[in-house]
Amino acid sequence: MSTSTASSQPSKSTAANSQVQFVSPQFFSKKTFTTEEKPKDVRHNNILAAKTLADIVRTSLGPRGMDKMIKDSKGHVTITNDGATIVNQLQVLHPTAKMLVETSKAQDIAAGDGTTTVVVLAGALLGQAQILLDKNIEPAVIADGFSEACAEAEKILNKMEKPVDLDDFDSLVQNCVTSLSSKVVSNYSQILAPIAVKSVLQLVKSGNLVNNEVDLRDIKVRKKIGGTLEDTEMLEGIIFTDNKVSHSAGGPTKVVDPKIGLIQFCISSPKTEMENSIVVQEYSQMDRVLKEERAYIIKMVKKIQKTGCNVLLIQKSILRDAVNDLALHFLAKAKILVIRDIEREDVDFICKTINCKPIAHIDSFTPDKLGTAKLCEEVVLSEGSKVVKITGVPNESKTMSILVRGSNHLLLDEAERSLHDALCVVRSIVKRKAMVPGGSAPETEIAVKLTELSSSTEGFKSYCIKAFADALEVIPYTLAENAGLNPINIVTELRNKHLNGESSSGINVKKGIISDMFEEKVIQPSLVTLSALKLATEVVRMILKIDDIVICR
Numbered sequence: 358m359s360t361s362t363a364s365s366q367p368s369k370s371t372a373a374n375s376q377v378q379f380v381s382p383q384f385f386s387k388k389t390f391t392t393e394e395k396p397k398d399v400r401h402n403n404i405l406a407a408k409t410l411a412d413i414v415r416t417s418l419g420p421r422g423m424d425k426m427i428k429d430s431k432g433h434v435t436i437t438n439d440g441a442t443i444v445n446q447l448q449v450l451h452p453t454a455k456m457l458v459e460t461s462k463a464q465d466i467a468a469g470d471g472t473t474t475v476v477v478l479a480g481a482l483l484g485q486a487q488i489l490l491d492k493n494i495e496p497a498v499i500a501d502g503f504s505e506a507c508a509e510a511e512k513i514l515n516k517m518e519k520p521v522d523l524d525d526f527d528s529l530v531q532n533c534v535t536s537l538s539s540k541v542v543s544n545y546s547q548i549l550a551p552i553a554v555k556s557v558l559q560l561v562k563s564g565n566l567v568n569n570e571v572d573l574r575d576i577k578v579r580k581k582i583g584g585t586l587e588d589t590e591m592l593e594g595i596i597f598t599d600n601k602v603s604h605s606a607g608g609p610t611k612v613v614d615p616k617i618g619l620i621q622f623c624i625s626s627p628k629t630e631m632e633n634s635i636v637v638q639e640y641s642q643m644d645r646v647l648k649e650e651r652a653y654i655i656k657m658v659k660k661i662q663k664t665g666c667n668v669l670l671i672q673k674s675i676l677r678d679a680v681n682d683l684a685l686h687f688l689a690k691a692k693i694l695v696i697r698d699i700e701r702e703d704v705d706f707i708c709k710t711i712n713c714k715p716i717a718h719i720d721s722f723t724p725d726k727l728g729t730a731k732l733c734e735e736v737v738l739s740e741g742s743k744v745v746k747i748t749g750v751p752n753e754s755k756t757m758s759i760l761v762r763g764s765n766h767l768l769l770d771e772a773e774r775s776l777h778d779a780l781c782v783v784r785s786i787v788k789r790k791a792m793v794p795g796g797s798a799p800e801t802e803i804a805v806k807l808t809e810l811s812s813s814t815e816g817f818k819s820y821c822i823k824a825f826a827d828a829l830e831v832i833p834y835t836l837a838e839n840a841g842l843n844p845i846n847i848v849t850e851l852r853n854k855h856l857n858g859e860s861s862s863g864i865n866v867k868k869g870i871i872s873d874m875f876e877e878k879v880i881q882p883s884l885v886t887l888s889a890l891k892l893a894t895e896v897v898r899m900i901l902k903i904d905d906i907v908i909c910r
Contacts, residue, residue, distance in 0.1 A: 396904035400490060403900050404483045406451040410458075411480020413447070414440050418473045418832075420538040420866045421840040436767050438539060439774050440473030441465040453900055460896045464888055469781015470536050471885040474832065478893040481831035485824035486901055494817050500898040502821020507894040509810060509822075510803045510829075511887060517799060517860055518791040518883040519875075523561065529554045531878045532786060533779040535795050540775040541768070545586040549772070552591045553779035556757040559593070561787055563755050571784045575756045577706055578776055580769045583740040584762035589772075594730070595710050596758045597745040600696045602735045603680075608689030611734040615668040616727045617747070619699070619707055620716045623674050624657055624684040626650040651683065657719050658687045664724045666693065668733050668747075670707065672715075673698045694733060696745055710756040711747065785882040794874030795881045796863025797833035797851070803890075804829040805855045833864055840866040847871070 416423045417438035427435045427446045435446055444458045457476055464475040482503065489499050521528055533550035537543055556576050560566075581598045602610050637643045661669065669688065671679045680688075680697060688695050699707070704715055713728025731749020738744065744760065761776065763769040786792065793799045807826035811819045830848060837847040847864060850871050854862040863874040874880065 397490070399903065399905055400496065400901070401487070403451075403453040403903055404487050406454045407457050407483050407900060408480045410444065410447075410449065410454045411476050411483075414443050414473050415477050415480070415835055416839060417443065418477055418539075419836040419839050420543070422473070422539055423839070424541060434767065435770065436541065437771055437774060438473070438541070439778070440476055442774060443473075444476060452906070453903075456896055456900065460892050464892055465781075467892070468785050468882070468885040468888045470778050470785070470881070471889045474885075475889040475893050477831060477835060478828065478889060479896050481828040482825065482893060482897040483900065485828045486897060489820060489824055492820070494820065496901040496904075498817050499821050499824075500901045502818045503825055503894050503897060505818060506807055506822045506825035507890055509807060510825075510890050513803050513806045514793065514799055514883060514887055514890075517802060518793050521786055521790050521792050523558065523787065523790070526554065526558075528792070528880070529558075529783055529786060532782050532792060532880055532882060535879055535881050536778050536782045537775055540778070541771045542586060542775050545589075545772075548587055548589060549776055550779055552589065552759060553776060554783055556591060556759060557780060557783040557787065559757055560755070566787075570788055573777070573780055573784060574706070575709070576759065576780060577703075577756070578759045578761060578773055579744075580761050580763070580773055581738070581742060581744060582763060582766060582769060583738060583742050584764075586761070586763055586768070586772055588739070588762040590760050592746065592748065592758045592760065593756075594750045594758060595707060595747040596760050597696060598760070600698050600745060601743060602745055603685050603689070603695040603697060608685070609667075609692055609694045611732075612667050612694050613732055615694070615730055615733040615747075616665045616724075617668040617670060617711050617713055617730065617733065618661065618664070618666040618716060618722065618727050619670045619672070619704065619713050620722070621672045621704075622716070622718055623679050624654065624671070624688075625678050625681040626653060654681075654684045655687055658684070658691055658693075660719060660722060661688075662691045662693065664722060664727065666722075666727055668694045669696070670699050671695065671697050672704065673700060706756060710750050710752055712751050782882055782885070785884040789882065789884040789887075791883040792880045793883045793886055794861040794863055795879040796865060796874045796877075797836050798855075798861055798863035798874050799886045800829045800832040801848075801851050801855050801863070802860045805852060836864050836866065840864070840869065842869050 417425060417440065422438050424436055424438045425443050427437075427443065429435075429446065435442065437443060441461045441464070444461050447458075449455050449458055457479055460479060461472045461476050464472050486499050486503075490496065523529070530550045533553050534546045537546035537549060542549065557571055560571050560575055577596075579596045579598045602608070604610070635646070637646065673679060680695065685695060707713070708715060708728075711728030711730055714726040716722050716726055729751055730747050733745070733747045735743055735745050759776065761769060761772050763772055804826040807822050807829075811823040811826065814822055833848050833851055834844045837844040842864075851862060851864065854871055859873070861873050861875050862871050863879065865872040865877055865879075
């Protein structure tokens, strides 16, 4: 009876529902609006994809972390344990995993170091978020809780850090040594670290700063195969490794007090704008063509010589040969040293170093656009290879060059990446003049303090702050695990040390014990840890707020 009454007098909501189902049953279904299974599945898949990527790089964290050998589709092999390089080389397809790749790149730009840490930390936070989601805590509440925990972590980190004076050379070197300790080239950290510090400090002393930041594009790292990493050197000037001096017609290989011109036009016979062919029927016509070409090049060479230029840098051309053999012959006769195939991205660095201006056309080749130096010469290295050095430049200390040596290309590439990380460490200290202990001491101290805070916080946020603290312990756990230590015993002992107020205690990987990181001189820039925490929290919040993936064709 009640059923018939309900059907004879339907409510407004029932009528509305039946109307929706009737209009377009193929697009709207009752299940779509009533169930929460799809958002849960989407979040679960997103978290799983991100955690999988984090697990890949996790084994490469710390001084005893393993290296990855990555082979691309062209057969090129890369051996590295740099987090940014690993995730960048991987062909990641899942959009959420790509977000972690971009986060690692952002960490590389912001701090230069800690690229592995930020990915591992994001994976651990997502793992804790999944546990909270399984307890039916709303994703928005978790995201807000993590954000609040990150803000508290920043306050704790500010209390831990110690100020750094840029005149304290040893502290700066030690920060670089800590960064290099996890690299393939860690055995040469005592050579590479001072070079990195001196290079950045030279730029700082010259006042070459923008918004209190050093532009690392003013430090050019060149690679030359041969020798060992001990032969790596720093130079106030320019080094060319792939651009050999032209030896055509006995041209000079050494010029004292050079006047240097950088040209972006071609010193060769002109070509037509479209594909045309010239038909020569007689020898006299051929002689005339060659004679005109000869006269054309001689005219250009004489104009260059008239300005007093005796060193010529020629930018690489993609349309035709920037300089031909006939032009090289006449330039050599004019006693002009020629360096060919200058890359476009090197032009700004060269201009800033020798105070010259790039010349786009022969008509604008004037003496005021020439650069100066004290010496330009081709130098023969120990094993017979050659490089070109320009020294005694007028804008000394505004730019620096570093020549990295190594026995093979894989080692050279990894040395370049490691040196970049060391340079970024010094840049981070220049930007934020503070350091914190290494060996996972900051993460453990923050975890302990946040655990205490969670016990005094009410509501669901206490669960979120506790989960954030638990996620931070993945760093000491992973460091101990990669070093072959017992992670549970080490992390428990480390936590007890911090509970007793020893905030600078960390894992001494070499000795396998817990010790004071400041006494062991295991230190790192505060900006590295702070940037990793912020970026990891930010990407986790973004991932948690995604409840659907829409594919558009």
